[in-house]
Structure formats: C-alpha cells, structure tokens
Amino acid sequence: MSSTIIAILLLITFALFIWYILKGGNLMIGFFVMAILWCIIGLVPFNEAINKVFAQPALSYGPTIIYIVFGSWFGRVLVDSGIAPAISEATKSIGKKKPLLAAILVVLVTAFIFVSAYGVGSVIAIGVILLPILLSLGLPRDVALAAFSMAIGAPMYINVVLYNQMKAFVPKAAYDSKYLTFGICAAIVQLLAIIIFLFFNRKKIDPAMADNNLKLIGAENNENSVTKVPKIAYIVPVIPVAMNMAFKWDAVPALTLASIIAIFLTGQFKDYKKGLKFLNDSISHAISDIAGLIMFLMALESFTGAATINAERFRPILAAVLPHEHLILCLALGILAPLALFRGPLHVWGAGAATAAVLYSTGLFSDAFLLPLLYVPTLMAVSVDITQSWNVWGLDYMKVKSKDFLKYGVPVMWVVSIINEILVYHFFG
Template sequence: METLIPILLLVTFVGFIVYILKGGNIMIGFFVMAILWSVIGQIPFDKAVQKVFAEPALNYGPTIIYIAFGSWFGRVLVDSGIAPAISEATKKVGKKRPLIAAILIVFVTAFIFVSAYGVGSVIAIGVILLPIMLSLGIPRDIALTAFVMSIGAPMYINVVLFNQIKAFFPNAIYGGQYLIFGWTAMVVQLMAVVIFLVLHRKKFTQENVDANLKIIGETQQDDEGRHIPKIAFIAPIIPVVMNMVFGWDAIPGLTLATLFAILVTGNMKGYKSFVQFLNSTIQKAIGDIAGLIMFLMALVMFAGAAQLNAVRFQSMFSMILPHNHLILAIVFGILAPLALFRGPLHVWGAGAATAAVLSGTGLFNDAFLLPLLYVPALLAVSTGITQSWNVWGLDYMKVQSKDLLKRGVPIMWFVSIINEVLVYYFFG
C-alpha cells in the first residue's frame, strides 16, 4: 500500500496534466485534484476539511489583499492618465527612430508592471501601447511577443505575483538578496527582448502599418497626449523604492503610490470627484481579479493536499533529485519549457504539486526553491498561451498561438537557463 499510494498520486497528476493540455478548466481541475489527493492519500476526513480546504484558503487572505491593491494601482495608472501619458511620450520618438521607440516601449511596459498587476491592467495598457508598436511598422506577431515578454520581466520583482508563489514557500523573503536577484533577472530578460527587436528590425516597415491597424480595429492617431505632470511618471516605481530603501511592506507602498498618482493628476481636487474616482477604479480593479481569486483558492487547496502527501515522495525525490544546487538549477533551466501549458514546472498549474512536494521534502530551503521554480513559471507567464493576458493579446492582435510560441519560447528558454544560473549564484 505504501508503494501503491504514490503511484496512484502520480497517475492522477499525469491525468491532471492531460486534462489541462486538452483545455480543461484549471480551477475545477485543482479542486478535483485536492479531493482526489485527500482520498488517495488517506488523509482523515476532519484533517482534510481543516488542512486542505479551510486553512489554506484562510491563510491565503493576505495574498488576496496584495492582489487587490496591485490591481487597483494598475487601474489608477490607466484611469488617471499616467500610463497613456507615458505611452504618448514614448510615441513621439517613433516616427524617425522606430527601433529606439520600440525599445522605449519595452522599458515603459516593464516600468509600469514593476508594481501594476492583473489582466485588466494589461488590457488597459495593451490597447494603448500595441497600436503604437504597429504604427512604428512592427509586424503584429513581433510586437505582441515583445510586449508580453516585457510584462513578464518585471514580474521577478512584482510584489503581487511574488506573494502568490510565496504560498508554496512561506519562509522566502521579499527583500534583501532576493530583490538583488530579481532586478538582475529582470534586466537579463529585458536585454533579451531588446536583442529580439534588434534582430527583427529589418521587418519594421511602414508599408503594412494601415493594414495591421485595420486588422485589430484601430487607426493611426495624432494625439497630443494627456496633460499629466512629469513627476507623475515616477508612480510605478514608488512601491519598490519604498521597500528597498525603507523596508516598507507592499500594501503601504502601493497605497502611497496610488494616492500619489491620484493627487498629482488632479483627481483629488474635489471631494465628490475624488470619491467617484475611488469608487470607479476600485470596482473595476476588483472585477478584474474576481476570477483569479477563485482560481487561486482552488490552487492553494490542492497545494494543501500536496503538502500533506509530500512525505510519500520524499524517498523518491531523494534518489532522483541531484543534491547539488548548481546541477539542479541547470536542470530546471533546461527543462523550463515544461512550464508551458500549465505543465509540471508551472506553479500556477500542474507544477503546484512539484512546488508543494519539493517544499515538503525539506531537501532545499525556501529561499532557493522559490526563485528556482519562479524562473520556469515566468517563461510560461511571458510566452505561454494559457496565461490570461497572453490569450487576450493573441485575440486582440489577431496573432496565431503558434507564432507567439515560435517567437517567444526560444528566447525565454535561453533567458531561463541564464536566470537559473543566477539562482544558484545568489541562493545556492
């Protein structure tokens, strides 16, 4: 029986991966897996109720708060006019130097998503920046690939996403050594995006601009931009700076940045208009993340079941996994594409079991395991076609899924190997 149970757990795990690859609902899949692993793992009923379905969801409450504040901040950046103003300032460079403008858009996108988060924020920024990229003569597939990889890069230091993966590695700390790694890994990915654009610069042509804009339902515009004071442009970086310099938690940092954005853009002049702006942005922000929250609830329930069953895999992992940190980091870099399609290295997919089991074995500390699994997960976030905002981008830009994968995965694979070596350097 002791041998049969781990085999049955692995069989259901493989079945879960197949279910995901065939387009099954991931939230339902996680919930069913939580039940199956509780039953197969012979977890007592009362313990399963408490440790699988109650405590994980209740303990995840603080992370939901981070997600809510991050989503609100992203909505305020858009609705206050800061994000459009930054975009318009970038656009002015474009006509004479399209490559420079494209690179600036990459950095602007990364700058915004250092703190902003959520599919709603991506859509709001995307409908501004993607048409600008097309107006520079960039083909639709190249523009979309560069854009989504630019969103993925700052996720290394985005406190909202960090706190989601921290559910698996509670002892990991956002700050100090991790932030040094996060900034370095972010730069590596951004440099890869820049190289990607440079290599494709000869495909930038004005001949197909009107046709590409028409395909996505947009036309060229000659906007003068919103009258936003330049000091407002520092808003996206405020939460990270407050953490690095003063050790602030993300919630006060995001709150300060949000109020700063509202104040400097003139949305705090009158009490009535201020309240209306608050209510409007909060309602949109919460609506943006409603589905995500329920998905994450199902995920942490499965993680709870996986952690209770981790002991059953300990001897197996002890034999299979290399105990050398460098070898393990390189292996994860080479296998990083397994995170695609919510596979076994994607922590917000089938990789939830991988993360929970690795954490439960006690073979490696959380400070090392979090970035180790974060790297392949961010490959999928950056180029995967199961990532919500990537799916929106494919539809909006009328790009085939295979084109995004063909353009983006090889670059992100190379980035993943480099960043896994950095994981060893900083935490091994």
C-alpha cells in the same frame, strides 16, 4: 494500502491532471477535484482533510489576497488617472525616424509600468495604447506582440504582488535586498534579450505595413486624447519597490501610498464628488479584474494542502531522483523550462503546483532557493504561454496565430530561463 501503492496512484492522478490541463480543462475545478482525490487516495482522515486542506490553507492565504487586491487597484489607478497612457504617449517623441529605438523605448516603458502594476485589466488597458504604437512604427504584428508580452514578464521578478502569490508555495521566502538584487538582475537579462530580439528582427520593420496592420486590429483611428499629467507623476510606478528597498515597507502601505500620490498628482480630487467616483470606480474595476483569480487561488491552496499532507510518501522517490547539487538542479530546470508552457509541470499556477508542493515538503532545499528556482520557468510561461490570460487577449486583439507567437517568444525565453537559473545558483545556491 502500502505507501508505495498510494504514491503510485497519486502520481497517476497527477499525470491525468496534467493531461486535463493540456486539453484546456478548467484550472479551478481541476485543483479542487485533485484536492479531494488526493485526500481520498492518501487516506487522509475526514476531519483532518476539512481543517488542513479546505479550511486552514484558504484562511492563511488571506494576506496574499490583500496584496493582490492592492496591486490590482494600483494598476487600475495608473491607467485611469492617465499616468500610464501619458508615459506611453511620451515614447512617440522619438518618432518614426528611429523605429527600432522607439520600439525599445516602448518595451522599457511596458516593463517600467509593470514593476508594480498587476492584473489582466491593467495589461489590456496598457496594451490598447502601446501595441498600436508598435504597429505604427512598422513592426509586424507577431513580433510586436511577442516583444510586448515578454516585456510584461520581465519586471514580474520584482513585482511584489506576483511575488506574494509565489509565497503560497514557499512561505518562508523573503522579499529582501538579496532577492531584490537577484530579481533586478533577472529582469535586466530578460529586457536585454528582448532588445536583442528586436535588433535581429529590425529588417522586418516596414512602416509601409503600418496602416494595414492598424486597420486589421481596428486601431487605425486610435488617436484618443491622452490626459495631461505632471511629469513628476511618471515616477509613480516605481514608488512601491523604492519604499521597500529604502524603508523595508510592506507591499500594502507601499501600494497604498503610490495610489494616493497618483490620485492627487493627477488632480482627481479637485472636485470632491468626481474624486469619490474615481476612487469607487477604480476599486470596483480592480476587484472585478481579479475575482476569478482569487477563487482559482483558493482551489490551488486546497490542493497544496493535500499535496503537503501526502508529500512524505514522495520523499524517498524524490530523494533518490532529484539531484542534490544546487547547480545541477538549476541547470535542469533552465533546460526543462518549456515544460512550464501549457500549464505544465513547471508552471506553479498549473500542474507545477504539485511539483512545487512536493518539492517544498521534502525539506531538501531552502525556501530562499526554491522560490526563484521555480519562479524562472513560471515566468517563462507568464511571458509567452498562450494559456496566460493576457496573452490570450493579445493573440485575439493583434490577430496573431499561436504558432507564430510561440515561434518568436519561446526560443528567447528559453535562453533567458537558462541564464536566470544560473543566476539563481549564483545568489542562492
């Protein structure tokens, strides 16, 4: 069988895979089946498939799983120790006299927490605190949810846990000072866009609707007492990033140190038995939060292995089709960023896994350039895609229709994606 025919068959299965994802198919099963199909179609020898597709990729991904585990644990510690709720509660001090300013503060607090916190469990735990605050200020439910979700996505540019998941596609990329400078700039762009979004929708803020909206989501009596924590504990969310910037610490010791500081600053170990229970419960909840994600990533790694083996077959096609100019490629991905929605071909934790694997294997671009290039549209999806786990929860919790959420979120994130792709060119082109 000629390489051309094999390449065509691989592309056909890729197209069918995208269709399957858009129809709501299970990603873990889809990636696993695709890995098998690409081994068969690509005529990969059996032993090579076993070792290079199903064994080595999974084993080599072990360090990234550790990052995910520690990031999820840190997020759980922030919530369960009372630090995240206390930071959230502090935003109420602005009061209802300045609802726009208070809403902007909630957005900034959300971003601040998720600089290092990670996981759907952490998002839900923070969401049930902050979303009712936004509604109590008079924001419409759809506007509040869009702002909250985009505020989670903004700091993901510098979130070490998600960054290390991205490295599965471009393993030689480095979380160094150059990348951090880009990541901070990109996060600021997204936060400024959210603030402008809130400003343009300020006339829709109606405190008279607050009670009805709170009642609709079942939060009308959401006055749970917030555990008091020392004000110095408010800096805990930025400790992991600060340790990396100042001392070049790896994410694992940085997250561990931040978790330990959080535990002791909030007095969780004043009673040894209660302290042990807190420690065990936070670890147990953190791991259960990410169990499904880890198995999904294992399936993704297998498919990436199969795509890497077959990538040589795509090289002539991609070399002819892809623009070799970095600026043109950046602008193209910015303009096409909505293709990341619905786990499409620009979402690396969707059908874009194949795009990323094939792009990487061509050797046409450096890892340092490819990671942020692909990260920008992916983070558009993380911010406003209705297939993102915490956005699915948010739509249900806030009783918001998908079309209303997309109507507000997609235009904002599209502009952000174009601007941030230009930043990618500026820093890495």
